[in-house]
Amino acid sequence: MYRLDPRYAPAPGTVLTAGWQAVAAQLPPGPAIVAVEGPPTADWATIAARLTAECPAPVRTLDIRTHYAPPAEVRRRTMSPADTADPYYCRLAENPLDDLFDQLPRTSRLLGDALLLIVYGPGASLVAHDVLWYADLPKRYAESAVIAGAGGNLGLPGERAELKRLFYVDWPMLDRHRDAIADRLDGWLDVQDPGHPVFLDGDGLRTCCADLARRPLRTRPFFNSTPWGGHWGQRELGFNPGGRNTALGYELIAPEAGILIGHGPDTQAEVPFQLLCVLHPEQVLGPEAHARFGTSFPIRFDYLDTVGGGNLSVHCHPKEPYMRERFGWAYTQHETYYMTLGSPDTRVFLGLREDADLDLFRKEIEEAANDGVPMDPEDHVLTFPAEQGRLFMIPAGTPHASGAGHLVLEISATPYLYSLRFYDWLRPDADGKPRQLPYEHGLANLETERRGDAVARDLVQEPRVLRRGDGWHEELLGALDEMFYEVRRHTLDAGAAVDEHTRGRFHVLNVVAGEGIVVETAAGDRHALAYAETLTVPAAVGAYRLVAPRGPAKVVKALVREPDGS
The missing domain is CATH 2.60.120.10 (Jelly Rolls)
Known part of the structure; x- marks a missing residue:
């Protein structure tokens, strides 16, 4: 039976405890400075208040976010004018977390007569400290919070958050920093339930990662909802039964994947799969893949659920030079569709027709995007029967889309944040506004050489x-x-x-x-x-x-x- 919560027992000797009183008991007796690092989506007010309340020793706190540089300066440092002007995408930020600050506070002066000084928030680990914890919320929480109008962007507390900054600025900066400090963390704090945190000691965290890097494992699955989504994940797997739909199923999307370590739902910590790749890259990826991809796990598995849903947008993904030079990924997003559920009566859109008129294609895309004029993608893009068990190859630049009525196992390269849509059936987003159509990026990457019979020959291969x-x-x-x-x-x-x-x-x-x-x-x-x-x-x-x-x-x-x- 499909497990919604695949879980692995902690390694012997690991300290794994839950609840604020038990977590606070892991604080040092002092005098000491404790830095609690983590993403902006964490409930930092609750973390600071509960640690202070449960600790028997005198405690002072410092919210590191009050020391950020002015918002305009943070934005200037982390996003170029060209990226600011692009309404859809920007290059992955390469900034260190230090760029959030003009000057860091000298914590030794702030300890005073207290036994503990707890410095908390994104960037806390940059100040002088004796103990380092990481308080984590998986990325799915941040995305949901921003969509709901809550949450906040890195370095910009109090401002309305933007998904573009979250994806292309916040996450790369936070991931790079977390990875850099992983080998010296003294504690991992899972704060998915702010009333019931789970603590994993740093040595135990690294021992668990070393163990899991050498044996088969599953990451925690998750489905999100989009306008085209279907209902197979709800009906068959029990995901989000009261939700709108189950569209994109995160089976293994390495930058967002988590591993559950613990004894049960009340005593389990979710740690990023990426930590295994950072701490043990050759064991996880292999020497050759590590040499080629660094610590980036290069293959992802996810589901596209359109059973009872609609067609995906017709889109493509950046070719490698464009991905590398414009967006900052070292490799690009080649894909395949494996039809876990499909039928000869349903279809996959894939590749240009032999007689595709590119000028007309552009004209119809622009009219649809700007004036709401419907177009028929089949005038330009081939379709193929989506037979169960069939694999479709989708190299970067190839226009494609899953049709309705499928469960697609998408086996792809890991880069996953650049879907260059041409046409989305005039479909509104969840807020009722037209979905974004970054078609200029798409047309700049459109594969025009492989057409017609060559698409069928190369991309719809026989086993x-x-x-x-x-x-x-x-x-x-x-x-x-x-x-x-x-x-x-x-x-x-x-x-x-x-x-x-x-x-x-x-x-x-x-x-x-x-x-x-x-x-x-x-x-x-x-x-x-x-x-x-x-x-x-x-x-x-x-x-x-x-x-x-x-x-x-x-x-x-x-x-x-x-x-x-x-």
Whole structure:
């Protein structure tokens, strides 16, 4: 059965405790300066008040946000004029967190006759301190808060928050800073429930990460809602049953993915999957992928749920030079669609028609965006039957969209914040306003060379059997020279088992049909994987086995290709 809360027991010796009284008991006896770092979305007033109230020692507090540079200066430092002028996107910020400040306070002067000085808020770790904690809220909370008109942007407390700054300025700056201090954290504080925090000690956090970096694991799944979303995730998995829909399912989107460490819902801490990649990059990614991608986990798995929903927008993603030079990602967003649920009667939009008129395409896009004139994308973009089990290759620049009535397992490169929409069916957003259409970016990246028959030949490939065994076979579903990863599929009869090996490359698995499988490693780890679940197999796992104990199963696997394309 699909797990909404895959959870892993803490390593022996880990301090894992919950509730403000228990958390405050982890503070040092003093005299000491405690820095509590974290994102702006955290409830900093509650954190400071509860730590102060529960601590028996005399405590002073300092809100580091009162020392930020003036808002206009923060904006000037963190976003270029060109990025400010672009209503949709900007380059990923490369600023250090120091850029939020003109001058940092000297905390030694503020301790006075108190035993503890608690400095809190984004940037707290930059002041001199004796103990360092990180109070975290997963990114999904920040996005929801900004959409709801709450929350705030980094360095701009009290101002109405913007999603553009959140995605392209706040998150890159916060992630880079968190990653830089991960190896010296004394405590991790999960504050998803401000009335019931969960504390994980720093050494325990790093021990847990070291353990998880060497065995198969699942990240916590999550679905969000969009205007095109369907209802499969609600009906079949139990996500957000009272919500509008379940559109984008976060199975493994590394920059936002979390891992649950704990004993149960009341005593579990969610830590970023990214910490495993930062602290143990070769074990997780493998030496070659680490050399190519640094600590960025380069493949993501997510769901596009349009079952009972609508068509996605017709869009493309930036080609690599544009992604690197304009937006700041070192690699680009190649994608594939695997049709977990589909039918010959539904469709996928993919690639330009042979006779596509680019001038007319632009004219109709502009009329739709500016004047609300409907267009028919099929006049310019090919469609293909969305048969269940089919894989569609979508290299950067290719116009594409999932049609309605599908559950798409999107197996993609990790960059995920640059969808360059051409047309969105004149559909309003949740606030009733027209959805953003950054079509100029899209047209600047449109792949115009691969058209017509070449689209069908290259991007809708027939499966090729790679190897067979007793009751199983493995197929290559899709690979292209321009894409750095490939997608394969194992088909297992009931009771069959197939031996695998990472060979220094991580694997990502998803059960796309059947009753599920069990993954057994040479080190003795066992991990059940149900239908629709995604599992990361770190490169350090080495030899492992897929077993189908309860019935036939199909398992999709993605991996980074070797430099020679193998």
